[in-house]
Amino acid sequence: MRTELNALLSEIRACKLCESQLPLGANPVLRAHPKARLLVVGQAPGTRVHHSGIPWNDSSGIRLRHWLGIERERFYDERSVAIVPMGFCYPGTGSSGDLPPRPECSKTWHPKLLPLLPNIQLTLLIGHYAQAYFLGAERGRTLTDTVRDWQRYLPKYLPMPHPSPRNQLxxxxxxxxxxDLVPVLRKRVADVLEGAEA
Known part of the structure; x- marks a missing residue:
């Protein structure tokens, strides 16, 4: 399975499917390993992540790791944590902020990629797009409703708001x-990652 996943990751990282729609060009950013037990699904890379090629390598990532209660080194250990956003490339900005993730990624790659992560114990659904994709009709009317009803989706999923500084309000x-939720989140993450060490 490792060989199959590596081949697929190489294919994804060479993807140019929607490059003509991307203001900075294609640069798919994701991380995955068959042994990963925690899956982080966000929206799409920002400009800093696009240029560095390191997911969550920004102020949002700092807050996310604080919420999870794990250090940077552990967060980037792909044998523990898989990072697969809804869109793999920076989509650009519009009049109201970042544009939505390009839909080509989830349609083309997620059905091939996610089955190659058989050890995932918990999937963090960060933001509306991840929650809509994974929860479908089971999600709440709003993001707030979905996150507030988090116990309904455990043990498989845990919905979260985006940790962006723009989400302060x-x-x-x-x-x-x-x-209330962050302490539970930290405990769940610790338990999941402890199993990775066993």
Whole structure:
């Protein structure tokens, strides 16, 4: 399975499927390993991640790792943590901020990639696009409703807001997330990753 996954990752990283629609060109950013037990599904890379090729290599990543309660080194150990966003390339910005992830990624690559991650114990669904894709009709009416109802989706999924600094208003309006959910999130992540060491 490792050989099959490596071949697929090489194919994904060479993908030019929607390059003509990308302001900075194609540069798919993701990480995966068959042994990974935690899957992080976000939206799409920002400009800093696009240029570095390192997922969550920005202020959003700092906050995300704080929420998860894990160090940078562990977060980037692909044998423990797989990072597969909804869109693999930076989609650009529009009048209201970042554009949605390009739909070609999830349609073309996710059905091939996710079955090659057989040891995933917990999938973090960060933001509306990940929640819509994985939860479908089971998600709440709004992101807030979905995250507030997080216990409904365990043990397989845990929905979360985006850790972007631009999300400060949501976090201030929903203090229960960091007060009540983050401690549970840290415990679940620790338990999952502890199994990776066994």
């Amino acid at each position: 949501w976090l201030r309006s929903n203090p229960w997330f960091e007060a």
